[in-house]
Amino acid sequence: xxxxxxxxxxxxxxxxxxxxxxxxxxxxxxxxxxxxxxxxxxxxxxxxxxxxxxxxxxxxxxxxxxxxxxxxxxxxxxxxxxxxxxxxxxxxxxxxxxxxxxxxxxxxxxxxxxxxxxxxxxxxxxxxxxxxxxxxxxxxxxxxxxxxxxxxxxxxxxxxxxxxxxxxxxxxxxxxxxxxxxxxxxxxxxxxxxxxxxxxxxxxxxxxxxxxxx
Amino acid sequence: xxxxxxxxxxxxxxxxxxxxxxxxxxxxxxxxxxxxxxxxxxxxxxxxxxxxxxxxxxxxxxxxxxxxxxxxxxxxxxxxxxxxxxxxxxxxxxxxxxxxxxxxxxxxxxxxxxxxxxxxxxxxxxxxxxxxxxxxxxxxxxxxxxxxxxxxxxxxxxxxxxxxxxxxxxxxxxxxxxxxxxxxxxxxxxxxxxxxxxxxxxxxxxxxxxxxxx
Numbered sequence: 001x002x003x004x005x006x007x008x009x010x011x012x013x014x015x016x017x018x019x020x021x022x023x024x025x026x027x028x029x030x031x032x033x034x035x036x037x038x039x040x041x042x043x044x045x046x047x048x049x050x051x052x053x054x055x056x057x058x059x060x061x062x063x064x065x066x067x068x069x070x071x072x073x074x075x076x077x078x079x080x081x082x083x084x085x086x087x088x089x090x091x092x093x094x095x096x097x098x099x100x101x102x103x104x105x106x107x108x109x110x111x112x113x114x115x116x117x118x119x120x121x122x123x124x125x126x127x128x129x130x131x132x133x134x135x136x137x138x139x140x141x142x143x144x145x146x147x148x149x150x151x152x153x154x155x156x157x158x159x160x161x162x163x164x165x166x167x168x169x170x171x172x173x174x175x176x177x178x179x180x181x182x183x184x185x186x187x188x189x190x191x192x193x194x195x196x197x198x199x200x201x202x203x204x205x206x207x208x209x210x211x212x213x214x
Numbered sequence: 215x216x217x218x219x220x221x222x223x224x225x226x227x228x229x230x231x232x233x234x235x236x237x238x239x240x241x242x243x244x245x246x247x248x249x250x251x252x253x254x255x256x257x258x259x260x261x262x263x264x265x266x267x268x269x270x271x272x273x274x275x276x277x278x279x280x281x282x283x284x285x286x287x288x289x290x291x292x293x294x295x296x297x298x299x300x301x302x303x304x305x306x307x308x309x310x311x312x313x314x315x316x317x318x319x320x321x322x323x324x325x326x327x328x329x330x331x332x333x334x335x336x337x338x339x340x341x342x343x344x345x346x347x348x349x350x351x352x353x354x355x356x357x358x359x360x361x362x363x364x365x366x367x368x369x370x371x372x373x374x375x376x377x378x379x380x381x382x383x384x385x386x387x388x389x390x391x392x393x394x395x396x397x398x399x400x401x402x403x404x405x406x407x408x409x410x411x412x413x414x415x416x417x418x419x420x421x422x423x424x425x426x427x428x
Contacts, residue, residue, distance in 0.1 A: 036338075037254045037255075038251070038252025038253065038254050038255055039252065040251045040252050040254075117335075121393075124250075161412070165406075166413065169387060169413050172387060172393075173386060173390070175390065175393075176387070179334065179386075179389075180382070195376055195379045195380075195383070196383065199380065199383050202416045202417050205416060
């Protein structure tokens with residue numbers, strides 16, 4: 001699963017930020033185990049076994065199973081925020097930045113879908129403190145997309161009646177790619193990214209250059 | 215959870231088609247347990263306990279845990295297909311039928327979100343035969359929405375470059391409501407349904423009556 005993720009995601013080194021190597025292997029094993037069996041059905045012993053390590057070796061790096069989920073969720077949300085910040089802060093019109101945000105966010109959800117599913121579906125398993133931290137990151141993710149849409153409205157490029165609701169829908173559309181995307185399906189992550197960028201520009205009523213309102 | 219679902223879903227009797235009463239209570243208990251802990255972390259003993267019954271009483275109605283998941287998934291997909299068939303077969307223009315399909319599908323996913331999450335996220339836990347049956351229902355769900363979009367394109371009402379991709383995106387947008395919808399959030403299921411119907415009409419480039427292309 002991790003090999004397919006790397007191929008489709010175009011990220012040379014997922015989890016490259018996690019060191020040492022043993023801590024990274026455990027994190028990859030945890031993502032796979034949580035995705036296959038769910039967080040609650042997975043034990044730290046399962047995770048250590050998948051990583052070819054002993055439970056005692058796991059505890060050197062992670063004190064609890066929740067610490068693993070928290071680390072996975074934190075890294076996943078940091079990456080999502082990073083992708084959207086880069087797109088939002090780029091040059092070009094609001095339409096160009098929104099298309100870039102959507103296509104890169106979609107590519108990431110298609111390529112790293114196993115991680116994305118764990119991050120999205122196991123949110124309730126986090127303790128209150130970790131959960132609050134992740135929810136704060138999610139508000140920042142939301143703010144990046146909302147900011148681009150507000151820029152487009154202010155510039156007269158977009159025609160949006162409900163900015164908050166449209167932001168929610170745009171993010172939801174991109175996130176759900178992780179649920180349905182199939183590496184053996186007919187579309188590559190790049191193709192889904194291009195299709196979704198076009199659909200989102202329609203959602204915000206973007207003017208098409210030279211052809212009047214889309 | 216089931217009370218909130220009934221309130222938000224507007225369905226007076228969810229699982230009303232399941233008889234006798236004991237079989238229905240077990241199904242409701244299974245949905246709640248699967249949603250909270252995941253399919254693999256739930257035992258038939260847990261489910262019987264939630265329903266206030268003995269494991270032996272459970273086996274009178276369901277031979278395995280998978281049979282419960284299969285039954286839940288079958289009923290959920292039958293209902294989804296029923297909602298979309300009703301909308302697709304209604305009177306009115308393609309735009310009106312698409313708006314009706316989206317708003318009723320969204321309301322159902324908001325109102326019955328616990329069930330929808332189990333149905334969507336635990337698909338891999340079904341055995342090959344049950345899975346094949348559910349995938350056939352999903353192709354029918356897809357065909358209903360695609361049919362409305364094709365009608366709109368043929369009638370010159372819609373402007374869609376990629377009918378299959380747009381169908382996928384429309385369904386994905388509606389299904390993901392089950393992930394994020396919060397009964398304590400700012401929007402009612404009806405409001406989300408209306409917002410999404412508008413966004414989807416934009417996605418298909420529907421002409422707005424009297425104002426030229428939207």
